[in-house]
Amino acid sequence: MKKSIGPRALIQPNPVLIVGSYDKNDRPNIMAVAWGGICCSKPPCAAVSLRQATHTYGNIQHSRAFTINIPSTSFVKEADYVGIYSGKKENKFENLGLTPVKSEVVNAPYVKEFPVVLECAVLKVVEIGLHTQFIGEIKDIKADENILAENGLPDIAKLRPFIYNSAASEYYALGDLLGQAYTIGRKE
């Protein structure tokens, strides 16, 4: 029997996306976003939803670009820090000992220490309500060579991304491989 729990913003799981941007004085900032993900294959696009009150919102409105950095599980405390404090008051790169690198393809910084970065140029801005969705065209992805699989793409078992559970404000690691998509569900 299903029980109504009311209208609320709840999907499990959420990703942990660290969004990099420059302010109008070219100071780099990062914030943590759980409302986001891929939204189109061609052109390849990713979306991140931000409240207007965030420092990053103003940055992206100005710079029209952002990065999405995927942290490994070893950086879960840093990612949480990034989600707690505002770039309006903190230099988060400096306080965490992380290194901002200027993207060569978009006007945004990425986190050198995080293994994967998507470099995005704003394609659309969608006003929804409390959150504004920035849809970015992915101009390039860069990844640490030591986490690449034989197919040339990031090996998720080496990347070890983690997951956010907004229902209880928790982070989880990736678990066991369950099976191959487009295979385990085929009719016999």
Place this chain on the structure above:
Amino acid sequence: MKKSIGPRALIQPNPVLIVGSYDKNDRPNIMAVAWGGICCSKPPCAAVSLRQATHTYGNIQHSRAFTINIPSTSFVKEADYVGIYSGKKENKFENLGLTPVKSEVVNAPYVKEFPVVLECAVLKVVEIGLHTQFIGEIKDIKADENILAENGLPDIAKLRPFIYNSAASEYYALGDLLGQAYTIGRKE
């Protein structure tokens, strides 16, 4: 040293969202979506991106509503089936032995056997490229009582959602709890 892997639609991990809709003859269908997630807290909204070629795309354009069902790990084969075959040719509910239930709040069916469902009314349609993004306002969420935590929300450890890795077409289980958000990253 980071290596360019080119522009592509790649974020790890992705959710596995089973989207329910009715066609113009009120026949229920489900499809699997990895490009989606929460996109606004107020009003609570979720987005799913679909190709125009899908059966569900036509359904939602007609019905202006959809559900997002979250399957447990025990349904990974069913979810894969849903992602392989088209509702244009298959009655996926029937073939999988799943039960469509008509939502009382939006014009869309949900999957009785899956533990959590978001009932969404289309708020915006965003044309991006190959994919069109449907932003749905979440009118209600319903969950099986036996997976609820003490806070009244789904307990992710009981729900046991799984994860899609588009880089290698794989499904993964949820792993270990890493820590509490807004806590483990606090300054001492």
